[in-house]
Amino acid sequence: MASRRRMLLKVIILGDSGVGKTSLMNQYVNRKFSNQYKATIGADFLTKEVQFEDRLFTLQIWDTAGQERFQSLGVAFYRGADCCVLVYDVNVMKSFDNLNNWREEFLIQAAPSDPENFPFVVLGNKVDVDGGNSRVVSEKKAKAWCASKGNIPYFETSAKEGFNVDAAFECIAKNALKNEPEEEMGAKPAAMDFPYLSS
Amino acid sequence: MMLNGAEDEEKWLAEGIAGIQHNAFYMHQALDSNNLREALKYSALMLSELRTSKLSPHKYYELYMRAFDELRKLEMFFKDESKHGVSVVDLYELVQHAGNILPRLYLLCTVGSVYIKSKEAPAKEVLKDLVEMCRGVQHPIRGLFLRSYLAQISRDKLPDIGSEFEGDAETVMDAVEFVLQNFTEMNKLWVRLQHQGPGTVREKREKERNELRDLVGKNLHVLSQIEGVDLEMYKETVLPRIVEQVVNCKDDLAQYYLMDCIIQVFPDEYHLQTLETLLGACPQLQPTVDIKTVLSRLMDRLSNYAASSPDVLPEFLQVEAFAKLSKAIGKVIEAQIDMPAVGAITLYVSLLTFTLRVHPDRLDYVDQVLGACDKKLSTIPKLGDSRATKQVVALLSAPLEKYNDIVTALRLSNYPRVMDHLDNGTNKVMAMVIIQSIMKNSSCISTPDKVEVLFELLKGLIKDMDGADVDELDEEDFKEEQNSVARLIHMLYNDEPEEMLKIICTVRKHTMAGGPKRLPYTVPSLVFSALRLVRRLQGQEGDIVGEEVPATPKKIFQLLTQIIESLSIVPAPELALRLYLQCAEAANDCDLEHVAYDFFTQAFVLYEEEIADSKSQVTAIHLIIGTLQRMSVFGVENRDTLTHKATGYSARLLKKPDQCRAVYACSHLFWVDDQDGLKDGERVLLCLKRALRIANAAQQMANVARGSSGPVTLFVEILNKYLYFFEKGNPQITSAAIQDLIELIKTEMQSDSATPDTASDAFLASMLRYIQFQKQKGGVMGEKFESIKL
Ligand SMILES: Nc1nc2c(ncn2[C@@H]2O[C@H](COP(=O)(O)OP(=O)(O)OP(=O)(O)O)[C@@H](O)[C@H]2O)c(=O)[nH]1
Numbered sequence: 001m002a003s004r005r006r007m008l009l010k011v012i013i014l015g016d017s018g019v020g021k022t023s024l025m026n027q028y029v030n031r032k033f034s035n036q037y038k039a040t041i042g043a044d045f046l047t048k049e050v051q052f053e054d055r056l057f058t059l060q061i062w063d064t065a066g067q068e069r070f071q072s073l074g075v076a077f078y079r080g081a082d083c084c085v086l087v088y089d090v091n092v093m094k095s096f097d098n099l100n101n102w103r104e105e106f107l108i109q110a111a112p113s114d115p116e117n118f119p120f121v122v123l124g125n126k127v128d129v130d131g132g133n134s135r136v137v138s139e140k141k142a143k144a145w146c147a148s149k150g151n152i153p154y155f156e157t158s159a160k161e162g163f164n165v166d167a168a169f170e171c172i173a174k175n176a177l178k179n180e181p182e183e184e185m186g187a188k189p190a191a192m193d194f195p196y197l198s199s
Numbered sequence: 200m201m202l203n204g205a206e207d208e209e210k211w212l213a214e215g216i217a218g219i220q221h222n223a224f225y226m227h228q229a230l231d232s233n234n235l236r237e238a239l240k241y242s243a244l245m246l247s248e249l250r251t252s253k254l255s256p257h258k259y260y261e262l263y264m265r266a267f268d269e270l271r272k273l274e275m276f277f278k279d280e281s282k283h284g285v286s287v288v289d290l291y292e293l294v295q296h297a298g299n300i301l302p303r304l305y306l307l308c309t310v311g312s313v314y315i316k317s318k319e320a321p322a323k324e325v326l327k328d329l330v331e332m333c334r335g336v337q338h339p340i341r342g343l344f345l346r347s348y349l350a351q352i353s354r355d356k357l358p359d360i361g362s363e364f365e366g367d368a369e370t371v372m373d374a375v376e377f378v379l380q381n382f383t384e385m386n387k388l389w390v391r392l393q394h395q396g397p398g399t400v401r402e403k404r405e406k407e408r409n410e411l412r413d414l415v416g417k418n419l420h421v422l423s424q425i426e427g428v429d430l431e432m433y434k435e436t437v438l439p440r441i442v443e444q445v446v447n448c449k450d451d452l453a454q455y456y457l458m459d460c461i462i463q464v465f466p467d468e469y470h471l472q473t474l475e476t477l478l479g480a481c482p483q484l485q486p487t488v489d490i491k492t493v494l495s496r497l498m499d500r501l502s503n504y505a506a507s508s509p510d511v512l513p514e515f516l517q518v519e520a521f522a523k524l525s526k527a528i529g530k531v532i533e534a535q536i537d538m539p540a541v542g543a544i545t546l547y548v549s550l551l552t553f554t555l556r557v558h559p560d561r562l563d564y565v566d567q568v569l570g571a572c573d574k575k576l577s578t579i580p581k582l583g584d585s586r587a588t589k590q591v592v593a594l595l596s597a598p599l600e601k602y603n604d605i606v607t608a609l610r611l612s613n614y615p616r617v618m619d620h621l622d623n624g625t626n627k628v629m630a631m632v633i634i635q636s637i638m639k640n641s642s643c644i645s646t647p648d649k650v651e652v653l654f655e656l657l658k659g660l661i662k663d664m665d666g667a668d669v670d671e672l673d674e675e676d677f678k679e680e681q682n683s684v685a686r687l688i689h690m691l692y693n694d695e696p697e698e699m700l701k702i703i704c705t706v707r708k709h710t711m712a713g714g715p716k717r718l719p720y721t722v723p724s725l726v727f728s729a730l731r732l733v734r735r736l737q738g739q740e741g742d743i744v745g746e747e748v749p750a751t752p753k754k755i756f757q758l759l760t761q762i763i764e765s766l767s768i769v770p771a772p773e774l775a776l777r778l779y780l781q782c783a784e785a786a787n788d789c790d791l792e793h794v795a796y797d798f799f800t801q802a803f804v805l806y807e808e809e810i811a812d813s814k815s816q817v818t819a820i821h822l823i824i825g826t827l828q829r830m831s832v833f834g835v836e837n838r839d840t841l842t843h844k845a846t847g848y849s850a851r852l853l854k855k856p857d858q859c860r861a862v863y864a865c866s867h868l869f870w871v872d873d874q875d876g877l878k879d880g881e882r883v884l885l886c887l888k889r890a891l892r893i894a895n896a897a898q899q900m901a902n903v904a905r906g907s908s909g910p911v912t913l914f915v916e917i918l919n920k921y922l923y924f925f926e927k928g929n930p931q932i933t934s935a936a937i938q939d940l941i942e943l944i945k946t947e948m949q950s951d952s953a954t955p956d957t958a959s960d961a962f963l964a965s966m967l968r969y970i971q972f973q974k975q976k977g978g979v980m981g982e983k984f985e986s987i988k989l
Pocket residue numbers: 015016017018019020021022023024034035036037038039040041064065066067125126127128129157158159160161
């Protein structure tokens with residue numbers, strides 16, 4: 001049974017509005033990119049089959065709205081995530097500064113059993129813009145932050161040019177796989193686990 | 200039942216989760232043993248937990264997500280026919296036997312997903328079937344989540360262009376139809392929720408509806424992600440259908456949210472090409488819809504788009520975006536008579552931001568927006584609302600920030616009109632913003648007309664406004680404001696003397712209305728600005744008469760006299776005296792003897808008639824002596840008259856030490872180093888002797904008063920003058936006289952009754968050292984000093 005469950009890996013992409021979360025997912029899943037900005041509303045996922053160590057996995061990639069007002073229902077979908085991808089735009093300082101908030105919010109809401117070791121991956125997107133001339137967050141600075149948060153793997157990507165996108169998602173999948181799933185279906189639930197049942 | 204609502208809800212949620220986990224456990228067992236019947240049974244039981252009506256949308260979503268995750272496992276099982284041996288077509292039939300409608304439809308959607316994927320039936324048929332079947336659930340919350348499940352599982356199975364599900368018989372149009380239908384049904388469910396239950400829970404309903412809104416909005420996101428929805432299809436089908444639903448649902452919450460969604464979810468190019476449809480919807484919305492925020496967001500988005508690349512600007516021109524937006528805003532403001540002023544002005548601020556970004560060269564557009572705002576404001580008796588006031592300030596500040604140049608803003612005819620709507624206090628704040636902009640950008644205002652317009656804008660600072668409460672003036676603020684105006688005057692400048700003179704006259708006209716409190720700040724600036732012009736003209740001509748050259752120093756001096764005279768209403772005689780002396784010096788440099796003489800006369804009149812305070816007199820007399828000393832324009836007669844007066848004033852000062860110092864200072868009036876004609880050694884000596892007499896008298900008075908001799912300071916200071924003139928070669932100053940004076944001072948200092956005075960000691964020592972130094976240097980000067988025996 002555990003093996004069946006492990007066939008599905010759940011990944012959540014978080015980050016400020018406009019950093020390119022949807023674009024990264026579309027590039028990875030559909031090999032498509034659009035210059036147009038179309039805001040994401042709520043959260044939904046695309047799936048992608050990935051081959052790994054001779055086994056086939058389904059990546060369930062959840063794209064979320066960066067604009068708070070399009071996240072009205074809350075974040076119940078964080079539950080059961082195997083990896084969380086934090087995206088920022090290397091040309092926008094604020095989007096980098098906010099990574100901390102996104103990370104902490106995720107840890108609070110998803111409440112993984114071992115928050116210290118929960119797998120995150122950070123992506124610095126839009127490295128293609130203006131030939132890199134308009135970037136304001138250096139690779140060094142980003143890597144330092146990642147190191148300070150328990151050596152989070154870091155990738156510089158361009159959803160537009162498809163640069164590093166596959167490599168990033170391969171790493172994401174690998175880390176998701178390493179995550180120990182929460183064991184809550186191991187046995188028939190007993191009534192005492194649910195105090196309200198008896199009341 | 201009526202315990203704590205939140206606690207109850209937690210309990211129900213926990214129960215629901217427990218139910219799901221319980222049945223999921225058995226479902227897993229069934230899946231592991233490839234038992235389709237059991238799997239269907241327990242999954243249906245599990246899904247029954249979603250039939251609850253007790254949870255708020257937030258909590259329901261948590262429950263839904265649990266079931267959702269379990270359904271993914273079921274889906275994988277369905278997909279693998281080898282495990283259960285039933286074809287997907289039969290499976291699709293089979294699940295329809297589930298007893299309860301909600302579990303049945305969830306199962307149907309799950310199998311439907313596998314069905315489409317298998318391509319056993321055209322995607323469009325299955326989708327159509329599913330979206331129809333879902334009508335069976337009319338409970339708003341349950342229905343919305345069920346349909347959002349349908350939307351999610353069909354997300355990657357739409358017959359979009361380039362998708363594996365596209366075919367000859369099914370096109371992107373079918374995909375669009377499917378999503379539009381699901382959207383319409385969801386919106387209806389969502390709106391219906393508002394009208395359920397008693398009116399008392401209205402607030403709670405609204406909160407719930409707000410939580411649910413993204414389920415409806417997500418359909419629009421899905422539409423925007425469909426590749427095949429090109430501009431053509433968007434324009435012809437997608438947008439009109441969405442707008443139709445939005446308008447017809449007549450629900451303000453839905454209308455506001457969905458309009459916002461449309462704007463955010465579809466690309467900028469589409470908006471530009473469909474502005475009529477989008478804007479045309481606005482007046483049809485419920486009057487309670489916050490259209491101003493919707494439109495502001497649209498304009499913000501388009502402004503950002505315009506700023507993203509110059510390549511897109513032709514698009515804006517081609518569709519006449521400004522005209523359309525402007526018209527739409529006008530209509531909305533007209534239609535929503537109850538819209539508060541702040542709403543209308545916020546709209547104008549957005550429109551202005553838009554036009555400044557998109558059409559920075561079209562000043563007429565900017566003026567048009569200001570004009571429309573002025574018109575709206577004219578219908579409001581008084582702008583009392585502070586938020587509205589803030590928006591007006593934002594409106595007026597935007598062009599300044601954009602152009603970094605007040606001169607451009609001064610060309611906007613409606614600018615002052617809008618500013619006039621501000622209350623006195625805010626008007627001043629705005630005036631300060633304008634001045635700060637000028638100072639920051641070092642903008643030079645170079646024509647009389649512009650100065651005229653500028654002062655009209657700044658009138659709140661320049662003069663007392665009607666109805667202004669003078670008592671409430673903050674002294675500090677007032678000072679800052681007036682200092683700013685004073686600084687501003689120096690930014691009004693033209694290289695052409697005649698233009699500059701006109702500017703000065705314009706400034707004069709306005710500042711003279713400022714009243715006694717403001718004149719002491721503005722007059723000096725104006726005087727120095729005019730003197731700057733005089734200095735520029737000074738080398739050019741002397742005393743040209745005739746009207747064809749109006750900007751002559753003489754004419755400007757006349758003007759200056761009048762300007763300074765205006766201070767009499769303050770009154771500020773000390774300031775006026777200083778300014779007259781400045782003018783006299785300038786007249787001197789222009790070689791205008793009479794004019795300079797007149798200025799001195801004016802200064803003397805003030806001295807005699809207005810300056811009564813003894814301290815002020817001392818300051819004034821030293822200013823007079825200092826200025827007079829530098830005058831070179833005077834003939835002997837005029838100079839004698841003036842020096843005579845100055846020495847007379849000096850000797851009549853109230854206190855002896857003051858008299859003494861003024862008198863010895865007068866000695867310089869008779870000995871001007873660089874002028875041959877002015878070396879009257881005798882009168883120098885007379886002054887110094889007179890000073891000595893006064894010093895003596897002062898000392899005696901001190902003796903009488905305190906029983907001790909007064910300080911020797913005065914003598915020491917006079918000694919310094921002696922040395923100065925001695926060195927300059929005044930034959931009347933002899934080494935003997937200097938020796939005597941030194942002796943006298945030393946004796947005084949050593950006398951028992953002397954008051955110790957370290958400053959004088961040091962001064963004397965320093966002079967003695969100087970004498971020594973000159974002696975040692977040798978040469979002519981050394982010989983001269985050698986005669987002083989110490
Ligand atoms: N040049 C460049 N542009 C990108 C890149 N990734 C995304 N974009 C553009 O950035 C804009 C925003 O991208 P999205 O993917 O919609 O951003 P998002 O993070 O999903 O935004 P929300 O849905 O609002 O949270 C779009 O106009 C994209 O075309 C990139 O790597 N390079």
